[in-house]
Amino acid sequence: MTLLEQFQLWLGSIWPEWAAYITPAIIGVVVVLGFVLTTVIIFIYLERRLLGRFQIRTGPNRLGPEGIFQPIATALKVLLKEDIVPAKADKAVHWLAPVIVFAPILLIFAVVPFGKGAIFTDLNVGIVYVVAISSLSAVGIYMAGWASSNKYALIAALRAVAQMVSYELPVILSILGVVLMVGSLSMNQIVESQSIPFILLQPLGFVIFFLGTVAEMNRCPFDLLEADSEIVAGYHTEYSGMKFALFYLGEYGHAVAYSAIIATLFLGGWQGPLLPPIIWFLIKIVAVFCFIVWMRATLPRLRVDQLMAFAWKCLLPLAVINLFIIAAEVLWLPESMPWIMVVLNFAFAGVLILLWSKLFTLGGGRVEV
Amino acid sequence: MAIRTEPFILNMGPQHPSTHGVFRMRVTLDGEVVLDVEPVVGYLHRGIEKLAEGRTYTQNIPFTDRLDYLASMTNNLAYVLAVEKLAGIEVPERAEHLRIIMAEMMRIASHLMAVGFFLNDLGAMMTPVLYMWREREKLLDLFEMVCGQRLTYNYMRVGGVSHDIPEEFLPALRRFVAEMPGLIDEYDQFLAQNEIVLARSKGVGVLPEDLAINIAASGPVLRASGVQWDIRRGDPYSIYDRFDFDIPVGSAGDCYDRYWVRVQEMRQSVRILEQAIPQLPQGEVCAKVPQLLRPPVGEVYGRIEAPKGELGFYLVSDNSIAPYRFRIRPPTLINLTALRDMVIGWKVADLIITFGSIDVCLGEIDR
Amino acid sequence: MTIALNGEEVAKKITEVVPGSVAAADKMAVVVGSKSLYQVAEFLKSTSGLDFDYLNDLTAVDYLDYFEVVYHLTSLKHNHSLVLKTRCYEREKPIVSSVVSLWRAADFQEREVYDLMGITFEGHPNLKRLLLWEGFAGHPLRRDYL
Numbered sequence: 001m002t003l004l005e006q007f008q009l010w011l012g013s014i015w016p017e018w019a020a021y022i023t024p025a026i027i028g029v030v031v032v033l034g035f036v037l038t039t040v041i042i043f044i045y046l047e048r049r050l051l052g053r054f055q056i057r058t059g060p061n062r063l064g065p066e067g068i069f070q071p072i073a074t075a076l077k078v079l080l081k082e083d084i085v086p087a088k089a090d091k092a093v094h095w096l097a098p099v100i101v102f103a104p105i106l107l108i109f110a111v112v113p114f115g116k117g118a119i120f121t122d123l124n125v126g127i128v129y130v131v132a133i134s135s136l137s138a139v140g141i142y143m144a145g146w147a148s149s150n151k152y153a154l155i156a157a158l159r160a161v162a163q164m165v166s167y168e169l170p171v172i173l174s175i176l177g178v179v180l181m182v183g184s185l186s187m188n189q190i191v192e193s194q195s196i197p198f199i200l201l202q203p204l205g206f207v208i209f210f211l212g213t214v215a216e217m218n219r220c221p222f223d224l225l226e227a228d229s230e231i232v233a234g235y236h237t238e239y240s241g242m243k244f245a246l247f248y249l250g251e252y253g254h255a256v257a258y259s260a261i262i263a264t265l266f267l268g269g270w271q272g273p274l275l276p277p278i279i280w281f282l283i284k285i286v287a288v289f290c291f292i293v294w295m296r297a298t299l300p301r302l303r304v305d306q307l308m309a310f311a312w313k314c315l316l317p318l319a320v321i322n323l324f325i326i327a328a329e330v331l332w333l334p335e336s337m338p339w340i341m342v343v344l345n346f347a348f349a350g351v352l353i354l355l356w357s358k359l360f361t362l363g364g365g366r367v368e369v
Numbered sequence: 370m371a372i373r374t375e376p377f378i379l380n381m382g383p384q385h386p387s388t389h390g391v392f393r394m395r396v397t398l399d400g401e402v403v404l405d406v407e408p409v410v411g412y413l414h415r416g417i418e419k420l421a422e423g424r425t426y427t428q429n430i431p432f433t434d435r436l437d438y439l440a441s442m443t444n445n446l447a448y449v450l451a452v453e454k455l456a457g458i459e460v461p462e463r464a465e466h467l468r469i470i471m472a473e474m475m476r477i478a479s480h481l482m483a484v485g486f487f488l489n490d491l492g493a494m495m496t497p498v499l500y501m502w503r504e505r506e507k508l509l510d511l512f513e514m515v516c517g518q519r520l521t522y523n524y525m526r527v528g529g530v531s532h533d534i535p536e537e538f539l540p541a542l543r544r545f546v547a548e549m550p551g552l553i554d555e556y557d558q559f560l561a562q563n564e565i566v567l568a569r570s571k572g573v574g575v576l577p578e579d580l581a582i583n584i585a586a587s588g589p590v591l592r593a594s595g596v597q598w599d600i601r602r603g604d605p606y607s608i609y610d611r612f613d614f615d616i617p618v619g620s621a622g623d624c625y626d627r628y629w630v631r632v633q634e635m636r637q638s639v640r641i642l643e644q645a646i647p648q649l650p651q652g653e654v655c656a657k658v659p660q661l662l663r664p665p666v667g668e669v670y671g672r673i674e675a676p677k678g679e680l681g682f683y684l685v686s687d688n689s690i691a692p693y694r695f696r697i698r699p700p701t702l703i704n705l706t707a708l709r710d711m712v713i714g715w716k717v718a719d720l721i722i723t724f725g726s727i728d729v730c731l732g733e734i735d736r
Numbered sequence: 737m738t739i740a741l742n743g744e745e746v747a748k749k750i751t752e753v754v755p756g757s758v759a760a761a762d763k764m765a766v767v768v769g770s771k772s773l774y775q776v777a778e779f780l781k782s783t784s785g786l787d788f789d790y791l792n793d794l795t796a797v798d799y800l801d802y803f804e805v806v807y808h809l810t811s812l813k814h815n816h817s818l819v820l821k822t823r824c825y826e827r828e829k830p831i832v833s834s835v836v837s838l839w840r841a842a843d844f845q846e847r848e849v850y851d852l853m854g855i856t857f858e859g860h861p862n863l864k865r866l867l868l869w870e871g872f873a874g875h876p877l878r879r880d881y882l
């Protein structure tokens with residue numbers, strides 16, 4: 001039983017039923033929203049400082065001690081800017097797109113467990129819900145690109161659809177490995193069954209899931225949607241002011257959300273010794289996020305055909321093989337000896353990744369015209 | 370049923386993150402595939418060739434700074450060499466050495482920018498650029514010591530250079546020369562062994578050898594295509610014949626080779642610096658040249674190996690104080706001729722990196 | 737070291753193949769008539785021993801009486817160079833034949849000369865203004881343009 005449900009029960013004994021139903025929901029929404037927005041703002045600051053360190057500069061350091069108020073100033077600046085809508089834009093869609101990109105990200109947090117029982121709602125199909133909701137933002141991105149009436153944005157929109165659809169498959173297949181092992185789709189169950197974090201039990205699944213999600217949140221080296229050196233700012237080229245801010249928040253919200261999902265699925269969620277669960281959870285999110293920032297600061301970008309090739313020729317077969325291996329192990333290996341599985345799976349992951357890196361070529365190239 | 374598609378035209382630039390200035394490419398795209406490219410230049414045209422006809426030979430030196438503003442020293446050098454050839458002026462030994470030192474430092478600085486921004490075009494979010502900038506910054510500090518400027522130096526004079534170097538210059542340069550080879554190795558190791566860099570740049574934007582010669586490509590673009598042609602060796606100017614250096618030559622003529630040639634050239638430049646510093650003689654830094662130079666009637670085509678290619682000055686004198694005709698041969702404009710052939714059939718992303726690998730500077734293209 | 741070929745000697749070779757084309761020749765340069773320019777250029781490019789495969793620079797000078805189009809040629813094979821010139825006495829509509837089909841390097845440079853000097857290059861595939869915009873009045877690099 002989650003904390004909110006307990007609160008609702010207690011409230012039900014003193015308040016009328018409808019109030020007891022609505023009040024905890026509102027409190028829960030406010031708390032989760034507050035958490036998400038603060039984390040996003042902190043992460044924006046964190047990323048800029050980290051990038052500064054990676055790029056032998058200091059990063060924002062003027063506003064407040066160590067520049068901690070910089071994201072607030074940035075937010076103010078962006079919000080106060082004029083909202084420009086291109087004359088030939090599809091106005092309604094142009095207006096709707098940032099909302100559709102941003103809303104699903106908040107919805108993801110409904111099923112993210114922050115601690116024991118500290119979850120907005122413990123859906124029994126939690127992880128399926130995450131997958132379903134997160135792919136919605138692809139629609140928003142496509143709408144933004146289409147409605148802007150800008151060719152760069154259109155290219156980005158088409159890239160977005162191709163990329164999201166391709167990377168959804170390996171991501172879901174690697175999630176299935178986790179689900180097989182847990183035997184439940186509930187996020188809470190997934191966390192509680194990780195006495196050994198799944199990153200150790202399914203290293204290959206983790207790698208696939210991680211790369212897939214990095215592609216889904218458009219981070220380097222898969223940031224083709226906003227490849228600034230090619231298509232300016234991609235789908236949000238024609239956005240400014242509040243709408244741009246929503247995209248910006250959405251980008252980081254995506255990063256926070258996926259960091260949280262990765263932490264939940266593979267890093268043992270809020271579990272951990274000594275420290276309170278929420279602190280452990282935050283530590284894991286920040287660790288994942290920092291790794292993503294590190295990748296962004298280090299790696300160049302793939303080309304669009306190479307990106308597709310990577311999804312279909314590398315990640316997807318590996319994900320299928322991974323699923324088979326996990327299924328076989330769940331079926332035949334005794335549950336009492338998980339450490340055998342750790343050794344076995346690391347061996348499998350090493351061999352498979354080595355094999356694929358030898359066999360697999362990104363290929364592609366020139367087209368005769 | 371086949372879906373009907375049609376190509377569309379995309380105007381890349383003049384405001385675009387990767388056009389290295391105000392440059393426009395009129396690109397015809399079929400989805401992501403490039404069908405046609407037409408470079409449109411002239412947004413930075415200042416009419417330097419016309420302006421120079423109304424100014425004296427010395428007054429024209431600052432104009433040359435503003436051509437390829439990432440390699441001002443070499444522009445100065447090319448111009449003063451042409452004027453000296455026209456007027457028959459001898460340059461003191463110390464000045465010759467100082468010029469070589471400056472030119473090679475400038476080559477390193479320019480190639481650092483080229484390599485950094487090539488990686489940026491590949492999508493490596495500013496990180497390589499900032500590392501390259503760190504090294505370039507050291508060079509700019511050295512230039513500042515010499516002439517007080519960091520971008521437009523106006524250092525060379527007809528007959529020599531404007532100032533002698535200050536005392537602290539040589540120790541600082543020696544420090545730079547000592548640490549630079551290690552840094553180049555380090556960066557090269559990071560970049561040239563990166564899977565994504567290799568996958569993106571190998572075999573992309575190939576410029577075949579015969580085409581490279583036919584379009585009169587020069588500099589790293591020509592050498593990456595396998596032509597061993599360096600004016601410092603082929604037609605030595607100043608005192609380059611006294612130095613020992615190699616000419617790195619690529620084989621495939623693709624973007625990776627152009628990157629590789631630049632990295633190797635930086636190493637060779639460091640080698641030339643290593644030889645030039647101990648040889649630096651004492652003495653005058655500028656010959657006695659009249660304030661208002663009146664070269665005899667005639668014409669001259671002076672060319673040097675600038676970082677971006679063959680930079681030539683074609684000067685016609687009518688024995689007045691100003692050149693009758695002042696023509697600049699811009700290396701990157703002519704290298705750009707090949708852009709269309711290199712990118713047809715490739716993707717938009719390849720167009721960007723191929724353009725980046727030519728290493729253009731719009732100040733020079735538009736003049 | 738690039739050897740600058742003696743213009744007079746090259747002029748003799750040219751006259752053998754394209755008689756009457758050389759208008760003047762001195763040590764520095766060969767001046768050919770604008771009518772036979774293309775033939776001469778072709779000869780210079782394809783004759784073994786000359787092999788001028790590299791067009792360094794193409795420009796024009798306005799001498800008020802006539803326009804002079806200057807070609808700086810180099811042979812990377814033999815490492816020698818030559819200055820080829822042609823003159824255009826027409827002021828209103830000077831015409832020179834284009835050498836783009838021989839050296840693609842001439843592409844942008846001929847467009848530039850057309851733009852700034854107003855010399856039309858016959859046979860150029862895409863003769864448009866290069867640096868200035870379409871509709872710009874006059875040709876700035878002419879000496880009488882103020």
